[in-house]
Amino acid sequence: MTNFHTHTTFCDGKDSAEEMVRAAIARGFTALGFSSHSDMVSDLAAYRAEIARLREAYADRIKIFCGLELELAKMTDDRRPTSGIGDGTFDYLIGSHHFITAPDGGFFAFDHAPVILSDGIRDHFDGDAAAFVKAYYAALRSTLALDFQIVGHPDLVRKFNVKHPYFDETADWYRGELEATADAIAKSGKIVEVNTGAISRGWIDDAYPSAEFRALLRARGVRFVLSSDAHAAEALDCAFDRFGSAERYVGIYDIMR
Numbered sequence: 001m002t003n004f005h006t007h008t009t010f011c012d013g014k015d016s017a018e019e020m021v022r023a024a025i026a027r028g029f030t031a032l033g034f035s036s037h038s039d040m041v042s043d044l045a046a047y048r049a050e051i052a053r054l055r056e057a058y059a060d061r062i063k064i065f066c067g068l069e070l071e072l073a074k075m076t077d078d079r080r081p082t083s084g085i086g087d088g089t090f091d092y093l094i095g096s097h098h099f100i101t102a103p104d105g106g107f108f109a110f111d112h113a114p115v116i117l118s119d120g121i122r123d124h125f126d127g128d129a130a131a132f133v134k135a136y137y138a139a140l141r142s143t144l145a146l147d148f149q150i151v152g153h154p155d156l157v158r159k160f161n162v163k164h165p166y167f168d169e170t171a172d173w174y175r176g177e178l179e180a181t182a183d184a185i186a187k188s189g190k191i192v193e194v195n196t197g198a199i200s201r202g203w204i205d206d207a208y209p210s211a212e213f214r215a216l217l218r219a220r221g222v223r224f225v226l227s228s229d230a231h232a233a234e235a236l237d238c239a240f241d242r243f244g245s246a247e248r249y250v251g252i253y254d255i256m257r
């Protein structure tokens with residue numbers, strides 16, 4: 001049992017890193033990786049130091065790794081974090097988009113709340129939900145050349161689409177986006193996570209990516225890693241019984257930079 005996508009009080013998680021380590025040991029994990037949001041940690045050095053301390057303190061019980069969840073939408077302009085990234089001090093990097101830049105320059109966090117998403121589409125995409133979804137996948141494809149190892153929740157645009165439906169996931173244009181993105185991910189050689197975070201947060205009863213998207217990725221030889229995107233200790237292994245054998249997963253030594 002392993003999980004390399006976890007958040008703590010260093011960013012928007014509920015529990016401390018040490019509480020996460022203890023919970024992981026209690027649940028029989030052999031390895032645990034931390035992946036704080038790159039744009040939320042105020043002191044990256046303190047974060048690295050605390051994870052290094054825990055790695056030593058619990059070395060006889062669990063392997064601990066220090067990663068980061070890069071906010072890819074902020075890596076290409078002046079919103080980029082300025083230190084500690086890309087200099088080899090992290091064991092691995094997850095690359096994710098939680099924000100979108102619209103053609104008119106509008107910039108919003110599409111996964112933070114349904115109203116932020118619906119207002120953003122109304123105000124910055126002329127109410128055209130498909131245009132927003134296409135812009136999301138285009139942004140993901142355009143950032144695959146950046147230095148990171150794991151593609152985080154690649155179809156995060158589905159998050160609110162069950163409780164607040166806004167686009168048709170069976171439409172031909174959507175299938176086209178998934179195919180183009182699967183092609184680009186395969187070409188990049190990056191690993192894709194099967195992320196159960198939407199289940200623990202009650203948004204959709206499914207992992208990212210969807211079964212359809214996973215099949216497209218699998219057919220192109222893309223490798224997967226299982227993660228829960230836990231923002232609290234109780235979510236460390238959320239739905240791992242259900243998705244633990246959904247794919248053949250790689251381990252940390254396939255991931256480390």
Ligand SMILES: [Zn+2]
Pocket residue numbers: 069096098152153
């Ligand atoms: Zn994320």
Ligand SMILES: [Zn+2]
Pocket residue numbers: 005007069229
């Ligand atoms: Zn996350």
